[in-house]
Amino acid sequence: MSRPASLRAGDVGVRLGGRLVLDGVNLEIGAGWTALVGPNGAGKSTLLRALAGLQPLSRGAVLLDGEDVHRIRPARRAARLAWLAQQGEVTGELSVRETVELGRIAHLGLMGTPGPADREAVDRAIALTECGAWERRRLHDLSGGERQRVLLARVLATEAPLLLLDEPTTHLDAPHQVMLTRLLRRIARGEDGPRAVLSVLHDLPIALRADRLLVLERGRLRAGGAPTDAAVQAALVDVFDGAIRIEADARGAPRVGLTLDAE
Numbered sequence: 001m002s003r004p005a006s007l008r009a010g011d012v013g014v015r016l017g018g019r020l021v022l023d024g025v026n027l028e029i030g031a032g033w034t035a036l037v038g039p040n041g042a043g044k045s046t047l048l049r050a051l052a053g054l055q056p057l058s059r060g061a062v063l064l065d066g067e068d069v070h071r072i073r074p075a076r077r078a079a080r081l082a083w084l085a086q087q088g089e090v091t092g093e094l095s096v097r098e099t100v101e102l103g104r105i106a107h108l109g110l111m112g113t114p115g116p117a118d119r120e121a122v123d124r125a126i127a128l129t130e131c132g133a134w135e136r137r138r139l140h141d142l143s144g145g146e147r148q149r150v151l152l153a154r155v156l157a158t159e160a161p162l163l164l165l166d167e168p169t170t171h172l173d174a175p176h177q178v179m180l181t182r183l184l185r186r187i188a189r190g191e192d193g194p195r196a197v198l199s200v201l202h203d204l205p206i207a208l209r210a211d212r213l214l215v216l217e218r219g220r221l222r223a224g225g226a227p228t229d230a231a232v233q234a235a236l237v238d239v240f241d242g243a244i245r246i247e248a249d250a251r252g253a254p255r256v257g258l259t260l261d262a263e
């Protein structure tokens with residue numbers, strides 16, 4: 001595993017269709033798990049694409065290990081940063097294993113021959129996401145949740161020190177949401193090497209388990225900090241128009257509920 005990655009966004013602005021979708025975003029992502037939350041249309045996916053160097057900026061800059069992420073050669077960028085798209089693309093006729101092997105391209109180049117380290121990384125990613133039972137099946141024959149786990153495995157197989165995940169819980173059932181939460185916490189603890197994870201999450205109970213929350217509203221960062229931080233919790237309730245409540249569970253950890261439950 002390579003050294004940890006650092007990602008810094010300074011005064012990032014993105015204009016789409018004549019509208020300012022991101023407006024002066026400043027942030028820094030280091031080792032650990034950060035969850036990016038906010039209402040629909042807040043600009044979360046746009047911000048993730050901007051951080052991945054896939055979305056041109058109208059102003060500002062994103063630095064990956066001190067280099068402008070929009071100018072780094074794609075192969076070099078792919079070795080440092082892996083991105084899971086919101087609606088994960090399905091790659092034709094490839095099997096599950098072949099799809100996960102695509103995560104090794106940054107290490108091999110297109111014509112490279114996989115070695116033991118590549119096979120180990122692929123095996124580990126498949127085991128962590130519990131995809132082993134359907135390794136030989138074709139990706140587009142799988143259910144939405146099964147496919148999501150394979151696409152997650154492909155991202156893990158990169159062994160990139162920075163993972164940008166856009167709604168990784170999409171299509172996952174409750175046991176696999178728990179699996180994913182444990183996986184993100186394990187990654188955050190650095191058991192498999194130091195990594196930074198930034199995940200967009202609509203699922204607030206899971207987001208509250210992250211080390212750090214970033215709250216985005218209408219293209220601006222409203223708050224950032226630990227889920228126990230009072231300013232972060234106040235911003236969350238506010239950006240979701242009071243539709244949620246945050247309370248403490250029996251151990252004092254923050255827990256989220258819908259105000260609907262209190263009616």
Ligand SMILES: Nc1ncnc2c1ncn2[C@@H]1O[C@H](COP(=O)(O)OP(=O)(O)OP(=O)(O)O)[C@@H](O)[C@H]1O
Binds near residue numbers: 045
């Ligand atoms: N190509 C585009 N042209 C014009 N507007 C766009 C374009 N792409 C996105 N937008 C707008 O930018 C805003 C932010 O979109 P984005 O997908 O980043 O939001 P989001 O926070 O990820 O939303 P969601 O929670 O619904 O996934 C939205 O209002 C969206 O309609």
